Amino acid sequence: MEFVSSDLQRRLRGAPFYAMLVAATVITLVPIIWVFASALKSNKEIRENALALPQEWRFQNYVDAWFGASFDQYFFNSIFITVTSVAIVLFLSSLAAYSFAKMRFRGNQMIFFVFLIGMAFPLSAKLGPLLSLMYELNLANSRIGLILVYVAGSLPFAILMLRAFFQGFPQELEDSAALDGCSRFQFYLRILLPLSKPSLMALGIFVFMGTWNEFFQALLLINEDAKRTLPLGLNAFQDEYFTDFALSFAGINITAVPVIIVYIMFQRNLIEGITVGSVK
């Protein structure tokens, strides 16, 4: 009997928290739901009543944005740039982090510190010389150039995170692999990477989100329409079709939906990637 009443008490105590959380969730999600609903309305409907739900679902807006406003091209650019960047970041940062975490060499601490410094600067600190450099190297207005800039931007955090993770690996593992005639690169490829899958996932999702969403550097480095990523395309589209509300809402959703899907699939990995920095 006592057990039951304490359970009830506990539930009652939770009620105000639930009420607050539900209210906060509604306020947070309403703008997103409204954008999704508006993308299915016609321009006339939007102008006449912004609050109303769509009278009939107009998927034509998406078709128009995709084919008519080159969102297909932006989408391809975003996928290509993001996936390539994530792959390169994971490869190079795990290689370097393995070296920093497990190998003794002159300058280990110092070079690692030089990487850490990179996280202390605001983005604008490098933009001017970066733009001249990219023109100098013929990498301005280039997807490859943007990938290199994104990789360079993600490396410090990636190396910091993986180094901490690799340091937790027992030395005996590497020693016994070495006794079996395993070279250090083989150890990295065959043992270290497979054992680090959860960390690589968390890091990969985190870098994916940041790269997919990046706007400032892309805006500076890319001018050509055919090379724009989704955030750039959305921005340019807005200038061009200033009053086409319905198309604009569809464009917002095309940019947002991929991250929502990745988020739903890998929510835990992403939040792990974000909170890992706070733990140490």
Add this chain to the structure above:
Amino acid sequence: MAQSLTGPGGRAASPRFRPDLMPYLFILPAVVIYLVFNLGPVLASFVLSFFKWDLLTPTAEFNGFKHYNFILNDERFWGALSHNFIFLGLAVVIPVSIGLLLAVFIYEIRRGRVFFRAALFLPAIFSGVVIAYVWKWIYHPFAGVLNPALELVGLGAFTQSWLGDHKIALYSTFIAYTWASFGYSMVIFLAGLQDIPTDIFDAARVDGANFRQKLFRVTIPCLYDVFTFVVTLRIFTAMGVFGVIYILTGGGPYYSSDVIDIYVFRMIGNFEMGWATAAATVNTMIVVCLSTGFIKWREWRSWSS
């Protein structure tokens, strides 16, 4: 000879005659890309802010503090900087408090923790461009939803030109920023809460502490280091805010919501690289001083108390 005797397992045991190049080979590609496309331009920005530029090309002509002299006498530079500081002052209070409270609420409930965390974090996953356009349409004078919604609930007196009024444009952009950033504080606080041993909260409950006492006497002191991290993160995002404001107002009207990163971007766009690099350098020094100063102060405070 010594090498073959130690064998592959005893690498570190004896001094080597041939330096081991493997560790360097492993870090080399990362170091090169990082130096060329990240740290190099940062250092170059600092050095080249003292030189004359020919459009996009730096020249060898030393220019002294001329660029600094210009930007430090430019009222738009100070205007932009002061807006960053307003943003910072609001950002360390509002999204951080909302994030803390929601984290505590989620921590207190039993069922639905994962759902609420996921739903409340959702806006934080979007690009600044998406966030800005969502709010651009919310605020829009004709197609927008905020003014009609206010009228609907009888608050018609509050309808206004959210982005067109120079007195409130900056604060309207701050609301969009808050919507997209409290989630970060929330998930970090929640992770911190889950690291605190539960018997501390049990003890507080047994002693009859109410919600407020528990929050201020137990939770917040226990999250000291997490607070340092969350606020440091806010220093970086508030001083480096760009996309949301660039799209919502472009820094306007009449520069009333201008911030440093938009100022720097505008200077680069005008091929005024000297001014852009000087402004970026001043901003960098401010951000580095603020963040390291804040972290040192927090360390000193926890150490001395």
